[in-house]
Structure formats: C-alpha cells, structure tokens
Amino acid sequence: GAVVSQHPSRVICKSGTSVKIECRSLDFQATTMFWYRQFPKQSLMLMATSNEGSKATYEQGVEKDKFLINHASLTLSTLTVTSAHPEDSSFYICSAREISGGAQFFGPGTRLTVL
C-alpha cells in the first residue's frame, strides 16, 4: 500500500513553545490530507481536513489559531501546535487520500509531550 511518513515520531517540549509536525505522502500524490488526534484507548478524532493550495477546514471545537495547518504541495502537509500546553499532549496522526480517491493511508503518528 501507499506510504505516509510523519516527522518527528516523538517530541518533548516545554510549555509555551511551538512544535511543527510534518506529514508526507511518499509514493503518491494527495490533494487531501487529514490530521487526527488520538487519546489513550480511544478512536481517532478528526481535527482538520487539509486541501492542497487552500485553507484547512477545522472540525468544531478545534482552534485554528492553535493548530496551524499548511498543505503547500501534493505530498506535504504540516501541523504546527502553537504555544503548546500540557493538555495538548497527545498522539497526532496524519492521513492522506490518493487523488484517485479510494483508500486513506495513515502516517505512523507523532507522540507529543508538553512539560
């Protein structure tokens, strides 16, 4: 299947700093990428949908000024957690859908810990 990478896989930062997470589709082009957040023992919670070349669409309750999303190319989307606080600690997973539609492929996730 198609490969989606995420970097970094794990990050620890101090409260008040910003953290950028990269998501890349390695062997396919993705007009649409998705960012999810997963709490322990729970399913994935969609945060936002990112379309190449346009503004991201955020789910209800997700602060767009806190979670900045950029989808500059057909293979790269970034999520920046601005002024991170301990409650932002979580597992963040990105996903990309092929231009042709069909399946959605997921990255390996990024574990964010805010001290």
Place this chain on the structure above:
Amino acid sequence: AQSVTQLDSQVPVFEEAPVELRCNYSSSVSVYLFWYVQYPNQGLQLLLKYLSGSTLVKGINGFEAEFNKSQTSFHLRKPSVHISDTAEYFCAAFSSNTGKLIFGQGTTLQVKP
C-alpha cells in the same frame, strides 16, 4: 445519523483459534468500507477495503471481511490468529456527504498463548 459501530470493545482469543470482529454501519453512509489495524504507539495500517464488486474481500495478514448490505455489516475474520495479531482494530466508512472517514470505536484483539 451516519455512524459505524463496533460491537465488541475487547475480544480475547487463544492462538490458532478463529476470530470475528464485528462492524455495523448506518445505511446513510456510503458503502466504501475499511478495516485498519493499529499496533501500540503506531499509526493505522490498512488491512482491507470494500469499494465495489465481490462482497468477500481479502486483505493482508490472512484477514478477510464480508460486506453484507442487507445486514449493513462488514465483519472482519481470520481463520487462525497469531500472537502478533494482538492490536487495536478499527472499522471505518467513507461518508460521501462530508468526504471524511467515520471510525468505529475500535476493538482490542487480545491473542493468548
């Protein structure tokens, strides 16, 4: 409302035994259906998908699923499980209205020796 329901939160099973993980979807979602597996501290890996055609779908790692339109189900099966199959399994449906995947709550498969 559009929804995906996984009927079992945990399924314990002995190694080499067969297993079925149940998934039902609401008829208001499209019939693009998926099963994903998540190992600890990892992302989701696509096991199999149903988009159209044959109702019996074969995936990776010996898993298969059957799309049943009349029962709005898409149960996942494996005839003989291994310890390495221990993981979280998510059923998902694509919503053509929203363009998003709708996930079930997940089922923890625990394979015991």
